[in-house]
Amino acid sequence: MTNLIALPIVVPLGTAAACLLAWNQPRRQRVVSLVGAFALVIIAVVLLTIVLRTGPQVLHVGGWRAPFGISLVADTIGVVLVAMTAVVGLAVVVDSLKTVGPEREAYGYHPLVHILLMGVGGAFLTGDLFNLYVWFEVLLISSFVLLSLGAERPQLEAALKYVTLNLIASSVFLCALGLMYGTLGTLNLADLAQRLANGEGRGFGIPLSMMFLVAFGVKAGLVPLHAWLPASYHTPPASVSALFAGLLTKVGVVALLKVFLLAFRFDPPMTDTVLAWMAGMTMLFGGIGAMVQNDLRRLLAFSVLNGIGAMVMGISLRSEAGTSATVLYMLHSAVATVAAFLLAGEVHRRTGHYDLRQMGGLARVAPGLSVAWFIVALALVGVPPLSGFFGKLALVRAGIQGGQGWSVGILLGSSLLVLAAFLRAWNLAFAREGEGGRPGRGVPLAGATLAAGTVAFAFLLAPLAAVCARIGFEMARPEDTVIGTLGTPDPSLKPESVR
């Protein structure tokens, strides 16, 4: 049964391999890709029900016991996020069946999407920090290629900036891993938590945690390490942007969550303060930046930045309420952000460009699209009763309980800024008089479904909040939950690499 844990990694890999075998047959690739995306959703749901019923499961890959081998840990946060990944993957694949042009499909678009999903799934399920580095690189490299596939000039420029900044982050991550192994003798997350709890390596806590903060902060897009995000997210086609915005930054946020809440639990509050300040600045940057954008996708990229700041604010609170609020917001953000980008892609297909100043009158010619876009925009801002409201409400409550009122103030203030940005975009593109675009009542299936999802979020709130509360509970008690996944190590095989 525990072998099921490897399936969210194996299934997308198999799908990608099958797509590669059908290299010159785009129609077959589309079928295989769709089937693979469905299979991933089913696997994720099965894994989720098993873990919710029986508690965290662990798979020691290759039979090598932890902490000597690599363990895949299916704790509640891991399987919930794998389910989120699968749903986002399905939405993007469904959308890209119609919208990705043959010049991208001919060069491996579909296998790359599934390799990216494999990397994200692996990053959420792994219990070993070096394995996390490997999955980071898998999803990073596939995102490099997806970003530059199509080779338009903005894409290539953006790809160079994206590659550079993310490679710097990877190098910092490697250094942090090396230093961590040198001081603590282990890279297994649960073993790390245990050793730090026993008091080993306390003096190195701050430098190590700051190095991890830089490495994961670049990946998550925290200010001042965020510059690659608005420089690159608006260049690839909309379905690729949707995939990036819905998944990649969340992997960075979850890595921050796991490392700071599980491993570095005994550091002075300075690290939490640094996180809180960076989160606050990210929210403000996102809000202010969104207000001045004329490119629809760049506006959405800045609103993604705003969302990341909100999530990291929840982490910086270091409380059960904060962690569960972060995960609830993450689930909302996955649905709403992907929907926003997919609908922006439809706007592009109707009007031929993304420049808001040249659009107008879309509400008259494309009513379905307008309604869906408006709903998703309000959901991203946090207007009740849509999904964003519940995420932000949970964060506000956790922030006030945690005594960080100023963070709450920044959260609410930046939400107003993002609202202003979206209302401006609505006015420029939809409401004002203009020639509109290609008329039609239709809305893209994936975008419309996800927009409906932001509405349905309120009806599913009880089970979602219960799962998030459980995640907060588990993260606050690593002795009972995460460390338990280590298994019993053989005492005669004690490693003596601790210096």
Added chain:
Amino acid sequence: MSILISIVVGVLFAAGVYLMMRRTIVQLLLGLGMIGNAANLMIFNASGLQRSRPPLVPEGGTVPPTPHADPVPQALILTAIVISFGVIAFALALADRAHREVGSDHVGELRSSDE
């Protein structure tokens, strides 16, 4: 010995960062390669350096004689080298294509995606 390698790591990082802030795309990528190598060397250094003590179990024993060279960071470095090799290969192809599309090797020309 450890201090010498630390100094080498520092010099490599400095050289890499200096190169990355230069004018051409190729210098940027060379700098990235240097930083990757510096990170690998840092892993090697941070986990303890041993001379001529391979982690081999002697006849009739169960564990290698301590202190021995640690095989785990060498495996980590190998993985990191392979990953960075793939990434640099892709980055070079990307740089070539970007050079052709943009028409110049100057990093400051990569501006059409910023409004």
